[in-house]
Amino acid sequence: MSFIGIYLLTLLAAVLLVGCLNPNGKSLVAVCGTVALSVVSSVPAVGALMGQTFACDFAGSFFTGPVRVIIDPLSAWFVLVINFTMITSVLYGRQYMQAYADRRSALSLHWMCYLLVHAGLTSVCAMHNSIGFLVAWEVMAFSSFVLVIFEGDKVRTIRAGINYLIQSHIGVALLTVAFVWVAMVSGTYDFSGIGQFVATQSKAACFGLMMLFFVGFAFKAGFVPFHTWLPHAHPAAPSHVSGMMSGVLIKIGIYGIVRMLILINVNYLAVGYFILAISVITGVYGVMLAIVQHNLKKLLAYHSVENIGIIGIGIGVGCLGLGYENQMLAIVGFAGGLLHVLNHSLFKSLLFYGAGNVYQATHTMEIEHFGGLIKRMPQTALLFLLASLAICGLPPFNGFVSEFIIYNGLFSGINASFSTASVLMFVAAMAGLALIGGLAIMCFTKAFGIVFLGTPRHEFHNEPAEFGKARLLPMYMVGILIVAIGLFPQYFVGAIRSVLGQMVGADVLQTVLPLCCGAMTWISWYMLGFVVLVALVYGLRSLCARRLPVAEGDTWGCGYLAPTPKIQYTASSFVRSYRRLAKPLLNIRKRAVDVEGIFPTDAAYSTEALDHTETGLIHRPLRVFRLMLSKLSFLQNGRLQNYILYGLLFIVVVLGVPFICHIIRVFINYLNTLL
Amino acid sequence: MLSFALIFVASLFFTGIVVRVKSLASGRKGPGVFQPIRDIWRLLRKGAVYSRTTSLVFQLAPSVYFASILAAIAVVPLGSYAGIVSFSCDFVFFAYVLALGKFFCIIAALDTGSSFEGMGASREALFSMLAEPAFFILMGTLGLLTGRTSFLQIFSGLHIDSNLSYILVTIACFLLIMICMIENSRMPVDDPKTHLELTMIHEVMILDNSGFDLGLILHATNLKFAMYGALIANLFIGNMPLWGSVAAFFGIQIATAVVAGVIESFMARFRMGHNSQFILVLSSLALLMLLGVMLIIN
Known part of the structure; x- marks a missing residue:
């Protein structure tokens, strides 16, 4: 078989x-x-x-x-x-x-x-x-x-x-159009038809085809502004x-985009600049919105948008490398992007499993309600922390490895300085990636710190408790791989060598890849050294502390002796200064009822982060569209007689139009005979 | 190895010089140069009090923070003499390993469940996030200028010879000093001597640390100061012979400490709301430097 x-x-x-x-x-x-x-x-x-x-x-x-x-x-x-x-x-x-x-x-x-x-x-x-x-x-x-x-x-x-x-x-509609276009030109539905299309058509047509594919696939991948379904x-x-x-x-x-890059092998420069620009925007926009979310899973969803941006930066760099025929750049870019595909699939699934544990223990996803879960669910908390560190791209975990490779690509792009535009683009991408890193740290210190640390902010109906081994097992499987990639990146970079060979040509790989893998070996030693260093410092601390008196007390409250969970910083207050700073770029709906008068009644304060792209590209056009259609609503009046009339009219039109066309044609023929 | 040892030595007196300059500028005699390190030594031998709210994260964080700074120092070279390790794009590692330490500091502050420490954590997260792009643009610019991609190669390939490059190095110095002040939570962004929690950033995050942990955190700050001092020194050392670079290293460390002390003596702390604008200006300065370098290259 x-x-x-x-x-x-x-x-x-x-x-x-x-x-x-x-x-x-x-x-x-x-x-x-x-x-x-x-x-x-x-x-x-x-x-x-x-x-x-x-x-x-x-x-x-x-x-x-x-x-x-x-x-x-x-x-x-x-x-x-x-x-x-x-x-x-x-x-x-x-x-x-x-x-x-x-x-x-x-x-x-x-x-x-x-x-x-x-x-x-x-x-x-x-x-x-x-x-x-x-x-x-x-x-x-x-x-x-x-x-x-x-x-x-x-x-x-x-x-x-x-x-x-x-x-x-x-997205599917766009892909269908693109595939049909290819089939019309080449006469085959096989992917080899795309090669024929590229060989016979102009560069502009190929660029158009690539854009059709890109947007079609971007709906699935979640590039801004096609990401609005994701959150x-x-x-x-x-x-x-x-x-x-x-x-x-x-x-x-992402697979679709990379596949099409291989098949449509022209215009790498234009496509590369386009992908790089849209990816930087995607990454920064995704994480900017992630920070202000109050729903834990929605926050993670926006981080997916951010990480698609990071993957896109890698692929964009790779494309530019192909365009400028700089093999180092091409290899490093694609390697970073493709490795980040794996890395993101690991830490993001782990984060969602962690969020799932939290949800089933508390039955809420509202970040403001959590607090102190690390004492109730220690293993979930540590795994969530591991994944948070990895998603922020911090060493010695896997997210760092792929981001490091992408940085490598960006720096070699700057050094190669093909043109003024290229230098500015690479610097912008690098600053963007650095900003993404900083914002991600802010976001995950908030997510982990508010959800798992401090004291509980809310009385839950059932006391949250840790789940059994069967549920933690898949989480540990992911966690182990995250650490393994972080500590031994050279083997995983080695694993994608044939993929890179397919992208840039196997002969090139022989000369350039060893350089890249060599750096990875350094990274590996360095990461291991760092882990040992942490262990040493912590060991020294434990050794010294053993002989010393250790006491327990309350958190220092500036002399205030009756602290309540309410005085803790909340998720909203943690990001308040950021929110004020980024206000022009965000779309935050705030409802506040202030405390007024001598006997104040209830006060309230709530914020909701909306998405500019969603309101601008989906809600507003839909509203206009609905307004236009509402002008026709008199047709739908609920009277059966009218509906029968519509049917009758339809039949008359269906029969009448060809008949009238026929008469016109006869008339024109008659006129022709007169001339 | 050499630079690691030198930075460690410099960290012993760096903060002392800053404090001494401040006291001289305000007309006081002031403590000795080694007083800060004596304080840390005292702390290392003291017991600790832990809040009941805290968890393992709080215990682990100071060690990770301290180790992260040691790991960052390991890639800093001394002129043409490599640090403990050196590889392509090691400054990315430098920045990210420091960020790891910061991550732990922030979550340790949130672990105490205190309103003050949450406030400090929030500010630290915001300000260090804003300073990140400036550092990367600066390194990218230096990379473009020298055509190299690691700390060692960039610093040993840096030649100050034309008028334009004097300007560039001045900007680079200014940027590094300012990033240093932000990262160490000093004036004009943060005032370590303030007594009001509401105006603190770093100090308020470590209110609940005591004993050995506090000693580690304080010495980490000293190391961080000396580390940035070493980066500034590297802008000038270039390919000097060994004795020259060691002398220049200490000279520039002391000069940097004096500058830091003078800044602290004669500048007021910014309003908290203005800090983010100030830090963003650093990024635009770095961009200015980039444009300068592009002028040189073309």
């Missing part, structure tokens, strides 16, 4: 079996199915990374022609990233969904769609035929929509889900789904 046959049969068996079992069995099948699918797809993927590209033809239909399925190094890298996060996510989700064990039918649908998303994501990476690609893309988009609306009885959830569905399909969908979905979506589903957009 062929490889694809095995894959599809596994999928089919798992999906059918999910429906027949009790809730525990359903999730068990989902776990087994996910692992099986991962193993089947990982085998050729690992082979491809080793240099053995896997290719086969799927029979297809008369419409598509034979569908090429190729797992080359680029596909393989994304397939492996997807598989790992899908496995941790299903392991975590199995525990998470136990709280919903009474909703049997919803659970069936959930786990079926989970398996379909996994298959869809993997197939998107392997399809080299536009029809097959779009089918796999749709399978993924629809089933992830079903995953998002698991709690569909809540209005907010269903609204977020539909928002996601619509925006994701605007709604992530908080609405169950936590393992948020982790999976943020970790791998949005990366499929």
Whole structure:
């Protein structure tokens, strides 16, 4: 049996079996199915990374022609990233969904769609035929929509889900247009048609095609201003789904962009500048909005936007490297971007799992309500701290490695100084990346500090408590990989060498990559040294403190002896000075009822951070559109007679128009005979 | 290794000189140059009081903070003599490892659940975030000027020979001194001598630290001062022979300390709301320097 046959049969068996079992069995099948699918797809993927590209033809239909399925190094890298996060996510989700064990039918649908998303994501990476690609893309988009609306009885959830569905399909529409354009020119739906398109068409047309693809994929990836579905969908979905979506589903957009960069191999300079500019904006804008969020999962969602920006900076640098024919730049840029794809999928899924634990322990996501959770849920807190450090790009964790490589690219770009414009662009990107780093630190000191540290700010109905080992296991799996990449980056950079070879040419790789890996070895030693140093200082401290008196007391309160949790800094007050500083760029709706008079009644204060792009590009045009359509609302008057009249009119028009056209044509012919 | 040892030696007297200059400027005799280090030594041998609110984070943070500064010093060279390690883009590591220390400082402050320390944490997070781009643009500019990508190569490749480069080095010096003052929470951004918690930044974050931990934090500040002093010294040392660079190193460290003391004596602290504007100006100064370098190159 062929490889694809095995894959599809596994999928089919798992999906059918999910429906027949009790809730525990359903999730068990989902776990087994996910692992099986991962193993089947990982085998050729690992082979491809080793240099053995896997290719086969799927029979297809008369419409598509034979569908090429190729797992080359680029596909393989994304397939492996997807598989790992899908496995941790299903392991975590199995525990998470136990709280919903009474909703049997919803659970069936959930786990079926989970398996379909996994298959869809993997197939998107392997399809080299536009029809097959779009089918796999749709399978993924629809089933992830079903995953998002698991709690569909809540209005907010269903609204977020539909928002996601619509925006994701605007992206699909653009991709379809692009693919059809290619097919019209080349006459084939195979990806090789894109090569023919590039060979025959003008550069401007190729740029237009690239932009169509970029915007289509940007809707999925979440580049600003196409990101507005993301902050709604992530908080609405169950936590393992948020982790999976943020970790791998949005990366499929990045995959699409990189794939098209390989296929449309002209205009690298223009495309590179474009991607770099939009990525810097995406990164800074994402983190700027993340800081002012009050909902923990929404905050994390905006950080996904930020990290897509960082990945985009890497890819933009790589593109410029190709454009300026500077191999070092190209390799470093793509290496940073692709490694960050893996890194972000790790720490972001871990953060969402942590947020999921917090949510199920407290049943709220409002940051202002938390406090002191580290004493109740120590392991969750430490894992969340680990992921926070990693997402801020701090050493010795994995986020630092990819950001360091990207910085390397930016600095070599500045040093190469191709032109004034290039220097300014690289400096802007570097300052942007530094600013992103600073803002991320502010955001995660807030998120971790307010949620887990201090004293509890709120009485919860049930006292929050740590979860069992089964739920922490997938989190530790991710955590270990985060530390491993941070401490031994050279092996992971080595793993993507064949991907880089595909991007820049294998012969170039031989000369340039050793330089890059050499620096990684230094980094590795340095990180290890740093860990040892921390251990030494802490050990010395413990040694000295052993002989000394240690007392416990209250937090110093400036002489005030009755501190309450209310006097702590809150999340809003922590970011207040930032909010005032960034006010012109943010869209914050503030409602305040001040304390007035001698006998003040209730006072209130609330802020809500809105998104400029969302209000400007979606809400306002929609309002105008609705206003225009409301002028036609007299047509919908509820009278049956009128509706029958409309039907009649329609039939008359349908029959009448060709008839009138015919008469006109006859008349024109008659006039022609007269002349 | 050499620069690491020299910076450690300089850290022993740097703050002492700042304090001495301040007292001389205000007409007092003032404590000896080694008084700050004696205070730290005393603290290291003292017991500690921990708040009941705090957790493991609070215990761990001072050690991480101190280690982060040692790790940052490890990449700082002395002219053409490398630090403990040197690799391409080591200044990214420098900035990020310092940021790690700061991250722990901030969350340790939030760990106490005190309103004052939360306030300090908030300010520290904001100001250090704003100072980050200035440092990176400065390093990018120096990289562009010399065509190199690591601290060691940049500093050993730096030649001050034309009129324009005098201006550039002046701006670079000013930037580094100001970044140093911000990072160490000194005037004109923060006043370490203030007695009102509401006007503090760094001091208010460490209100609950005591004993060994406080000693570590205070000495970390000294080290940080000497580290930035070393960076400034490196702007001038270039390819000097060993004895010359060591002499120049100490000369410039002392000069930097005197300048810091003079700034502290004759400047008032900015209003808290104006700090962010001031720090943003540093980024634009760094951009100005970039434009200067682009003039030189073309």
